Amino acid sequence: MDEKQAHIHVEDLTMAYGDFVLMRDLTFTIRHGDIFIIMGGSGCGKSTMMTILIGLKAPARGRVLYGDVDFWAAGPETRDGIIRRGGVMYQSGALWSSMTLAENIALPLETYTDLSAARIREVVELKLALVGMAGFASFYPSEISGGMQKRAGIARAMALDPEVLFFDEPSAGLDPVSARRLDDLILELRESLGTTMVVVTHELASIFAIGNNSVFLDAAKRTMTATGDPKQLLAETRDPTLRLFLTRGETS
Amino acid sequence: MTPPGELRVQRAASDRLQILLSGSWRLGEAPPSADDVQREFERAPEVRSAELDASQVGDWDTGLLTFLVGLERLCADRKIDLEKNGLPQGAMRLLALAAAVPEKKDARKTAPKASFLVHVGNESADFVRSAGELLAFIGDAVVALMNFIRGRARFRRADLGLLMASCGAEALPIVTLICFLVGLILAFIGAIQLALFGAQIYVADLVGIAMVRLMAAIMTGIVMAGRTGGAFAAQLGTMQVNQEIDALKTLGISPMEFLVLPRMLALGLMMPLLCLYANVMGILGGMVVGVGMLDIGLVQYYNETARAVNLWNLGIGLFSGTVFGVIVALAGCMRGMQCARSASAVGDAATSAVVTAIVGIIVSTALITIICNILGI
Numbered sequence: 351m352d353e354k355q356a357h358i359h360v361e362d363l364t365m366a367y368g369d370f371v372l373m374r375d376l377t378f379t380i381r382h383g384d385i386f387i388i389m390g391g392s393g394c395g396k397s398t399m400m401t402i403l404i405g406l407k408a409p410a411r412g413r414v415l416y417g418d419v420d421f422w423a424a425g426p427e428t429r430d431g432i433i434r435r436g437g438v439m440y441q442s443g444a445l446w447s448s449m450t451l452a453e454n455i456a457l458p459l460e461t462y463t464d465l466s467a468a469r470i471r472e473v474v475e476l477k478l479a480l481v482g483m484a485g486f487a488s489f490y491p492s493e494i495s496g497g498m499q500k501r502a503g504i505a506r507a508m509a510l511d512p513e514v515l516f517f518d519e520p521s522a523g524l525d526p527v528s529a530r531r532l533d534d535l536i537l538e539l540r541e542s543l544g545t546t547m548v549v550v551t552h553e554l555a556s557i558f559a560i561g562n563n564s565v566f567l568d569a570a571k572r573t574m575t576a577t578g579d580p581k582q583l584l585a586e587t588r589d590p591t592l593r594l595f596l597t598r599g600e601t602s
Numbered sequence: 603m604t605p606p607g608e609l610r611v612q613r614a615a616s617d618r619l620q621i622l623l624s625g626s627w628r629l630g631e632a633p634p635s636a637d638d639v640q641r642e643f644e645r646a647p648e649v650r651s652a653e654l655d656a657s658q659v660g661d662w663d664t665g666l667l668t669f670l671v672g673l674e675r676l677c678a679d680r681k682i683d684l685e686k687n688g689l690p691q692g693a694m695r696l697l698a699l700a701a702a703v704p705e706k707k708d709a710r711k712t713a714p715k716a717s718f719l720v721h722v723g724n725e726s727a728d729f730v731r732s733a734g735e736l737l738a739f740i741g742d743a744v745v746a747l748m749n750f751i752r753g754r755a756r757f758r759r760a761d762l763g764l765l766m767a768s769c770g771a772e773a774l775p776i777v778t779l780i781c782f783l784v785g786l787i788l789a790f791i792g793a794i795q796l797a798l799f800g801a802q803i804y805v806a807d808l809v810g811i812a813m814v815r816l817m818a819a820i821m822t823g824i825v826m827a828g829r830t831g832g833a834f835a836a837q838l839g840t841m842q843v844n845q846e847i848d849a850l851k852t853l854g855i856s857p858m859e860f861l862v863l864p865r866m867l868a869l870g871l872m873m874p875l876l877c878l879y880a881n882v883m884g885i886l887g888g889m890v891v892g893v894g895m896l897d898i899g900l901v902q903y904y905n906e907t908a909r910a911v912n913l914w915n916l917g918i919g920l921f922s923g924t925v926f927g928v929i930v931a932l933a934g935c936m937r938g939m940q941c942a943r944s945a946s947a948v949g950d951a952a953t954s955a956v957v958t959a960i961v962g963i964i965v966s967t968a969l970i971t972i973i974c975n976i977l978g979i
Contacts (some may be wrong), residue, residue, distance in 0.1 A: 430854040436853045444845035448761075458853050461756055506849075536881050 356415075357382045357401065357546045365398050371572060372378045372398055376564045378414070378577045379516075385540055385547040385560045387580060390567035391595065398440070399567070400518055403548065405433045411426065420597060434462065437507030440571030443499035445491035451502050458509045477505040477598040481535060497528040504535065514546040515539070521553045528583035533559050554598060558584075566592050604660035607633035611642040617650040620644070621673075624658035627666035636672030636825040644812070650682060666693055671700065682953030735777035739936045742867060762864040767832045770872035774879065776829065780821050781880040785809055785887025788817070793896055800895040806906035809888030815915040816922070818880035820967060822873065823926030826928040827959035831934035834865055838938025839948035847939070857939065864929040874920040875973030881919065891949060914979050922970055926963050933958035 356379045363376040372395040380386045388396045401407040403414060404530055405421070414421040416432050428585075431439055445454050460463060466475070478484055481501040491499055500520060507515055517536065521529035533556050549571065551557060557564070557580050562588045566576040576583050576592050584596045614620040614908035619642060627633045645650060646734040654673070659666065668692065670686075678682040686694075716724070739907040749755040841847050850857050860912060885907055892898040898906075941947050 391860055406851060433852055436852070438849065440845045440849060442844060444849040446846050446849070447841070448845065457758075457855070460853055461853070510678040575973075 355382045356380070357384070357417070358548075359415040359417065360403075363409075363414065364410045365395055365402060366410040370598070371410070372402070373394065373567055373572055373574070374411075375573050376565070376567075378398070378521045378574065380548060381548060383540065385488065385536065385549060385566035387561035388548065388550045388567070389552055389557055389564055389580070390517065391569050394567040394569035396552070396567060397518055399558075400516055400548070400550050404436065404438050404516055405429050406558055429590060434510065435512055436514045436516060437512035438516045439500065439503040439507045439508065439518065439520065441522060442599055443491065443496075443503035445502055445506065445549070447491050450488050450490055451483070451494075451505075455468045455506045455509050456493070460504070462510060465526065469480050473509070477508055480503070480508070481505045482531070497524050497532075500524070500532065501535070504532075512545065513594065517547065517549045517550055517551070520549060521551065521556050526555075530559075531551065536560055556597065558594075566595070568592070603812055606631050606857060607659075607665070609634035614644070616764035617648055619646065619649050619652040621652060621654045622658065623656045623666075626661040627659055627669065628661055628663050629665035629668075630693055631665070633665045634971045636669055636844055639673055640676055643676065643682070651685070652677060653685045654689075655687050655692070656693075659688075659690065662690060662693060666690075667696055667700075667770040669856075670697055679976065707797075717962075718795070726753050727826065731808030735940070736936065739939070740932065742858045743862055743932060743935075746856065746882055748860060748864045750863055755863055756855055757860045757864050762868060765868035766872055769869050770875065771827065772828060773826065775882050776825055777822055777876055778883050780825055781813070781818055781883040784817055784821050785813055785889075786811055786891055787887075789882075789888040789891035793891060797896070802892070803898055803906055805888060805892050805896060806898070810885055810891075810907040810911045811889070811915055813884030814881045814911050814919050816919065816971075818822070818884050818966070819873075819877050819919050819922040819926060820963065822876050822880045822923060823963045825928060826869065826873065826876070826927065827930045827933070827956050827963065830869065830960040831930040831955045832952040834931065834934030835938040835941070835951040836948055838935055839941030839951040842939065842941045843945075843948060862931075862935040862939070865935055866928060869927035869931040870924055871927075877920055879922035881916075888927060916945060918970070918974060918979070922967065925966055925970070929947065929954070929962040929966060930959040933962060942945045 358380040358594055360376055360378050361378075364374040365372045365376075376399075388399050390396050399408065400407050408422055413423070414537060419428065419432065421429060421432060429508070445451070446457070452471070452474045455477055456470050460472045460508050463470075474487060475484065478487060481504050483498060483501055483505065484501070486494060486498070491502070494502070504515075504517075520536070524532065536549070537547055537560050547560075549556070549561070563578045564572050564577065564580045566583070567573075568575045570591065574587050576587060580596065583592065587593050587596070605624075607623070607627040610622040610624075612620050612622070621639060663755075670689075674684060674697075689697075712741045746755060787807050788809050792805045793802060796802055796804050796808075838847070841861070847857050847861075850860055875915075886908075889900070889903050892903045893900055934955040937951040937958065941951040
């Protein structure tokens with residue numbers, strides 16, 4: 351796979367809730383194999399951006415291109431097909447609470463593959479082991495901690511070997527060590543599987559540790575003010591808001 | 603014990619006010635407010651500057667800070683220079699902290715006062731929209747049902763079994779109680795009137811027809827609306843809050859098929875069975891009164907009931923029961939799916955599911971009765 355090829359291209363996008371415009375004129379490109387960070391202060395629309403990319407909310411204007419396909423102009427079936435090749439980890443895990451972890455991970459496999467029950471069980475155990483949760487297959491989501499729920503959420507998102515994984519605030523609510531381990535997991539999965547990762551976060555440590563491309567949404571200006579490698583942005587930016595964000599407001 | 607907070611305002615020069623604070627400025631002790639200063643300012647419109655002396659302040663907490671914030675705003679409005687002396691260190695720092703991030707102008711929600719006509723208009727528009735949503739939801743449910751009939755619907759068979767158990771077998775005790783008592787009550791009411799004519803035996807007809815044709819279905823429907831409809835709304839609402847429904851959608855699994863369809867099937871299949879059971883319970887209730895109080899023989903009561911109740915009555919009762927089951931399931935699932943993302947929204951969804959279901963049951967009963975009347979059955 352060509353590393354430089356565009357995977358998702360966002361063009362001239364406006365997101366709005368009714369009359370209230372959240373962000374306008376967003377244009378950026380997520381390339382294959384990127385760990386792409388959507389960053390910005392609280393309430394700037396990072397999570398809304400993600401809901402548009404994963405097909406839960408239509409943009410007010412503009413286009414989202416997956417390869418050559420216009421995501422929102424295409425019919426619901428095309429959209430379903432595209433989304434099925436992606437996996438999503440929600441902020442709180444969003445595991446189905448009436449099912450065990452094994453059943454959670456098995457559901458997409460049962461739905462979209464013809465694998466036998468025994469093979470599915472093997473896959474489930476493998477995915478749980480990948481996120482460091484081997485042996486928890488028969489637990490219900492309410493019986494494990496928040497950090498474990500997030501990791502199980504990743505295991506479910508990876509069930510169908512997606513081409514792109516979306517993470518909504520992966521390290522929110524985690525202690526520093528667990529957050530770091532989750533970052534390592536994201537890096538490791540990108541290295542070994544070549545999956546494109548889209549991460550919504552405002553954790554500086556994560557941003558610099560894993561991101562190699564990013565977009566910064568400025569809540570006050572209601573638009574994006576920068577896109578590129580976060581480390582490079584930090585070195586080169588002249589925008590005071592972005593500099594303040596990337597340095598935690600500490601002037602050096 | 604320091605004396606309570608006191609405020610003294612005096613003229614230092616013709617255009618300068620001196621504001622002296624002393625005592626304890628605690629919120630619980632009702633310290634003076636900035637309004638007192640405002641009155642002084644109004645009495646002396648030529649004042650251009652003010653000096654605040656707080657060196658005599660003893661204890662202080664938020665009470666002092668709110669006064670200072672009010673005073674600063676007042677001075678800014680009237681373009682008066684304010685000089686602050688002798689403020690406690692902590693209060694100075696907190697004031698600076700509060701002023702560090704400027705107020706976001708467009709963040710404050712201004713709820714424009716709507717006129718009565720606007721209200722009526724909005725409500726009507728909401729009503730039309732919710733009627734549209736209802737139709738769209740029913741349409742989606744029918745599509746899901748068609749997919750099921752063609753064997754293409756995706757849901758877990760195990761879920762269907764669990765749901766059938768929970769809205770079938772587990773509802774038996776409450777249905778027993780309610781329908782037995784309704785049969786008993788009907789028999790009592792009938793007995794008093796019929797005894798006037800010496801026609802006690804017709805209590806069996808009354809109870810039998812009323813229960814089998816109508817009452818069993820309605821009572822079971824209302825019990826299920828409260829018991830199961832509310833539960834469906836709460837379950838789906840909580841799944842909405844936890845983004846579990848989003849997680850289904852992004853996997854391309856239709857929540858209509860995965861969540862709504864099994865609930866609709868379970869209630870639609872279980873309701874006629876529950877109605878059948880409720881019929882028996884109601885007739886038993888009537889029989890207790892008939893045999894115990896009116897001295898009708900057991901066999902006699904049974905024969906009279908069997909003679910009075912025909913298959914049409916039973917058919918209409920079971921049909922109504924099935925319709926009510928689908929209504930309760932649809933109302934519960936629809937309110938759950940429309941639920942917003944907060945705890946109180948889940949409560950609202952459960953409430954509104956029960957209300958919608960009961961309204962639906964009563965309206966459809968009326969429709970079914972009218973249609974039966976026209977058809978002469």
